Amino acid sequence: MENRLERIKKQLHSSSYKLTPQREATVRVLLEHASDHLSAEDVYLLVKEKYPEIGLATVYRTLDLLTELKIVDRVNFGDGVSRYDLRIEGSQHFHHHLVCIECGSVEEIQEDLLEDVEMIVERRWHFQITDHRLTFHGICKHCQEKQKRQKKKNSNTASV
Amino acid sequence: MENRLERIKKQLHSSSYKLTPQREATVRVLLEHASDHLSAEDVYLLVKEKYPEIGLATVYRTLDLLTELKIVDRVNFGDGVSRYDLRIEGSQHFHHHLVCIECGSVEEIQEDLLEDVEMIVERRWHFQITDHRLTFHGICKHCQEKQKRQKKKNSNTASV
DNA sequence: TTACAATTGATAATTATTTTCAATTTAAAA
DNA sequence: TTTTAAATTGAAAATAATTATCAATTGTAA
Secondary structure, eight states: OHHHHHHHHHHHHHTTOOOOHHHHHHHHHHHHTTTSOEEHHHHHHHHHHHOTTOOHHHHHHHHHHHHHTTSEEEEEOSSSOEEEEEOOTTOSSOOEEEEETTTOOEEEEOSOOOHHHHHHHHHHHOOEEEEEEEEEEEEOHHHHHHHHHHHHHHHHHHHO | OHHHHHHHHHHHHHTTOOOOHHHHHHHHHHHHTTTSOEEHHHHHHHHHHHOTTOOHHHHHHHHHHHHHTTSEEEEOOSSSOOEEEEOOTTOSSOOEEEEETTTOOEEEEOSOOOHHHHHHHHHHHOOEEEEEEEEEEEEOHHHHHHHHHHHHHHHHHHHO
């Protein structure tokens, strides 16, 4: 955690940006919520707990900066809000998401899975891929089980 | 084209919606620009050419309706604007996109390509997939060639 | 220490989208 | 055909997310 922060600090410096207290507080929040998919507003509220003087604009600016440096990725699950997702250190590709249309939960897939597809696309479409976004919409394990229970219950009631 | 419109009309009716003149004009614009990726504003301006009385809110409402009926898909390429993309008739899966980071052009891939990946995801993550979004960002064929020419030119100049 | 550029916070402005509501249109019933 | 109720519309206001502005502060290098 502290190591990661140190490395991010170096990354900022090597692009001649400073790790100000506001930026550090924002990065810390992102590191502490690595598996969540926070909106700028979410990040703002969480940073405010530790650093109440911070302004919303600064959070936006920091998130833009981190996106530019590929430390985070901006994702949009179709609800009109940008969300910010910490990139796994060293991983070249952006990870994928499973969005449940029932409960709204978001699961991450760190495995690449797209190597073959990207090879085909580069060859057949002569398109030089630098990044990708892959999201599956569907029903998560938890909601599938809930639905099964519900069905069972209904068939019981119906047969009485 | 007219056939497609007829079938869309039936699709609306079977969900007890009407194909009003405004909706028809909007659908026509979408059919005429099937390979584009129009924003609501784009659609509004194009519909206005043929049907000047139409209001922006009606266009938004129609696009929502068509999205609900899976006649169009809402996509977001990260510029904060929703774009509307006609779904190929009968195709079960939503097509993919190649977005050029140089010129902003958007190319479509109609081939599925994800069958294997989806099988893996359904098995390993126990996630029941109903839809997907796949976008590749990179450099299109055209811009790659432009870059090559540029390099050549530069090395010529440098050697003089 | 001085000086200059980077950064910040508050606020205003912008942009895309949604909501509201009265007026109009439509389809079905009488 | 007239009546009626529900669906649809356009204009305008409201909302929500994000960006721009600008004066004040901070940090850094001379």
